[in-house]
Amino acid sequence: MDTDRLIEIDDTIDRFLRGQMSPEEEASFKSDLENDANLKARAISQAMMVRSMQNLKATTSATRNPTAATTVTPKWRIGIWSAAAIIVLIICSVPCIKLYQSTQLADNYLAMHEVPYTPSRGGDSLTQVELNTVFESVKSHKDLNRSIEKLENIRKQINEDKICNYGYYEYEVTWYLSLAYLEKGKRRKAAQLLQDFIESHPNEPRLGDMKELLNRVKDI
Numbered sequence: 001m002d003t004d005r006l007i008e009i010d011d012t013i014d015r016f017l018r019g020q021m022s023p024e025e026e027a028s029f030k031s032d033l034e035n036d037a038n039l040k041a042r043a044i045s046q047a048m049m050v051r052s053m054q055n056l057k058a059t060t061s062a063t064r065n066p067t068a069a070t071t072v073t074p075k076w077r078i079g080i081w082s083a084a085a086i087i088v089l090i091i092c093s094v095p096c097i098k099l100y101q102s103t104q105l106a107d108n109y110l111a112m113h114e115v116p117y118t119p120s121r122g123g124d125s126l127t128q129v130e131l132n133t134v135f136e137s138v139k140s141h142k143d144l145n146r147s148i149e150k151l152e153n154i155r156k157q158i159n160e161d162k163i164c165n166y167g168y169y170e171y172e173v174t175w176y177l178s179l180a181y182l183e184k185g186k187r188r189k190a191a192q193l194l195q196d197f198i199e200s201h202p203n204e205p206r207l208g209d210m211k212e213l214l215n216r217v218k219d220i
Contacts (some may be wrong), residue, residue: 009039013046021027037185038141041103056078099185101220106182109213113175127165138180148184151177171197171206182217192216 015021016029032042039110131154137147154166154173166173174197183191194214 003152009025009042010046013043016043017047037099037103037183040099050057092146098187098220102217105213105216105220110179111138114211127169131166131169135172135176138176138183141183144180144183148177148180151180171201171204175210178213187217187220 012029016026019197021029033043060204061170065077134147134150137143155170155177158170159166159175161167162170174193178190178193180195183186194210194217197204198210198214201207204210
């Protein structure tokens with residue numbers, strides 16, 4: 001997403017926090033929050049930053065002026081604070097916070113690891129290109145539902161025939177499928193995939209990253 005688009009999104013969130021939207025705009029924005037995980041994550045981050053600033057200002061004011069608690073707050077500040085509280089209450093319920101944590105965890109791991117080309121491990125070039133196309137789709141958040149469906153079908157083929165071409169890439173398939181599920185907020189599904197692979201492949205040399213990811217998922 002380009003910089004201009006991100007600035008536009010942040011401006012929209014800011015207008016919502018300040019209560020500057022019409023009822024129609026606000027209803028449309030809330031609908032977008034429910035249907036766009038990335039927008040929701042960005043809104044949560046911005047809203048919680050506003051809340052933190054409010055708490056800091058309140059603490060500082062109370063320290064400097066013990067009578068601040070009885071001071072009348074200007075209406076425009078109440079508007080901003082109320083909107084910030086509303087957005088936190090609307091989208092920062094426990095399930096939404098966990099969704100945010102899940103997507104952020106997936107984003108971090110996707111950013112840390114390049115999509116692998118591993119011709120030395122076997123398989124054919126067409127299989128490698130096919131898989132890496134799916135992996136890139138997961139990394140760029142393009143049609144996650146289709147990517148999950150594709151990877152699940154590949155995983156099923158691997159389970160039925162370990163020596164099929166896809167079998168050379170069972171680790172990668174499990175890794176990216178788990179991250180795709182995390183992007184969708186399906187933590188239990190991701191954790192189960194990781195756990196099953198770890199238990200069934202005790203000699204896999206790359207289990208360190210997978211165990212670390214599993215522990216991070218369990219902490220959410």
